[in-house]
Amino acid sequence: MSIFHAPSGRFQLGGGPRVSFEVFPARSTMQADGISELADVMARYDPEFVSVTYGAGGSSREATFGTIGQLINHGGLDVVGHLTCAGQTREQTDAVVERYAAQGVKGILALRGDMPGVSGPYEPSPGGYENAIDLTRVLARRGDLDVYVAAYPEVHPASASAGACLANLKRKLTAGAKAAITQFFFDNRDYFDFMERVRAAGIYQPIIPGILLIHDFNKVASFAKKCSARIPDEYFDMFDRLPSHSAEHKEQACELAADQIVRLAAQGVDHVHIYTMNRSDLVERTCRLAGIEQSAPIMAST
Numbered sequence: 001m002s003i004f005h006a007p008s009g010r011f012q013l014g015g016g017p018r019v020s021f022e023v024f025p026a027r028s029t030m031q032a033d034g035i036s037e038l039a040d041v042m043a044r045y046d047p048e049f050v051s052v053t054y055g056a057g058g059s060s061r062e063a064t065f066g067t068i069g070q071l072i073n074h075g076g077l078d079v080v081g082h083l084t085c086a087g088q089t090r091e092q093t094d095a096v097v098e099r100y101a102a103q104g105v106k107g108i109l110a111l112r113g114d115m116p117g118v119s120g121p122y123e124p125s126p127g128g129y130e131n132a133i134d135l136t137r138v139l140a141r142r143g144d145l146d147v148y149v150a151a152y153p154e155v156h157p158a159s160a161s162a163g164a165c166l167a168n169l170k171r172k173l174t175a176g177a178k179a180a181i182t183q184f185f186f187d188n189r190d191y192f193d194f195m196e197r198v199r200a201a202g203i204y205q206p207i208i209p210g211i212l213l214i215h216d217f218n219k220v221a222s223f224a225k226k227c228s229a230r231i232p233d234e235y236f237d238m239f240d241r242l243p244s245h246s247a248e249h250k251e252q253a254c255e256l257a258a259d260q261i262v263r264l265a266a267q268g269v270d271h272v273h274i275y276t277m278n279r280s281d282l283v284e285r286t287c288r289l290a291g292i293e294q295s296a297p298i299m300a301s302t
């Protein structure tokens with residue numbers, strides 16, 4: 001068994017790795033229409049789950065509920081709701097958990113999150129969950145939801161060291177998380193090096209690599225800086241002079257993501273998590289290039 005293989009996982013024979021997807025919540029009718037189209041595309045790849053982000057401090061709460069409902073009811077997809085506890089009381093956080101459970105989510109990605117509008121060291125909210133470990137422990141105790149946590153191959157920007165970041169991940173997984181999903185990275189060596197350290201630290205749960213679809217290179221470059229995710233120098237040359245909405249930009253982005261997925265799979269990775277940026281065209285093209293198997297015939301969406 002490779003160090004990347006989930007102990008209880010299944011490999012698809014000849015169809016590429018299993019996939020899950022991340023979407024962000026729709027905030028308008030037009031965006032909600034886009035979610036329906038995206039749900040149809042994602043469903044073709046029989047995803048393990050689709051995760052829906054949660055705005056810092058609960059800022060997108062209602063939109064997140066709306067998109068989760070849409071994915072479950074329209075798309076028939078298994079959904080994992082993200083949940084951050086920063087800036088919220090325990091009661092507020094627990095109320096979201098109950099709402100997610102009532103909606104029929106399969107799991108929750110337990111996150112500390114960041115204090116909205118606050119810079120400097122993180123302070124837990126008065127009366128709130130202390131951190132992601134605290135939230136994970138409470139969610140895992142319920143027993144009815146899969147709990148996922150975040151991992152950082154290139155180290156979380158607020159972490160004192162790579163060792164502290166890894167120890168924090170281990171505590172989250174020991175608190176009852178089923179698996180971790182990584183921050184996006186562009187150089188697979190960063191993931192493989194991280195996995196060596198993860199396994200050496202005695203962490204045996206799956207660490208699902210996160211692959212970002214580059215919808216707009218300039219925006220991604222500035223976001224990556226904030227997340228401490230390194231962009232290889234050659235990416236700057238490749239996207240130079242490619243307007244963000246051009247066909248060439250799209251093709252370049254899909255080729256890079258597909259290449260990352262193929263190379264991860266070649267090293268034994270059996271599950272990748274794709275950050276869709278809500279772009280069904282990028283999802284479809286990347287999955288096709290990466291040879292990810294379609295599980296059902298393509299149906300015209302209604």
Ligand code: FAD
Nearest residue numbers: 053054056082111112113132150156159164165168181183
């Ligand atoms: P933690 O695991 O609790 O901590 C992260 C790091 O900070 C750790 O490495 C730890 O060493 C260090 N640390 C923790 N506490 C302290 C402390 N007191 N002092 C110093 N260092 C400390 N954000 C959103 O708002 N909404 C989302 O939907 C969302 N989804 C995400 C999905 C994924 C897969 C990932 C990777 C990130 C996501 N984020 C999201 C971003 C996330 O909220 C931030 O990265 C946040 O800063 C950390 O949350 P965490 O749960 O990883 O924190």
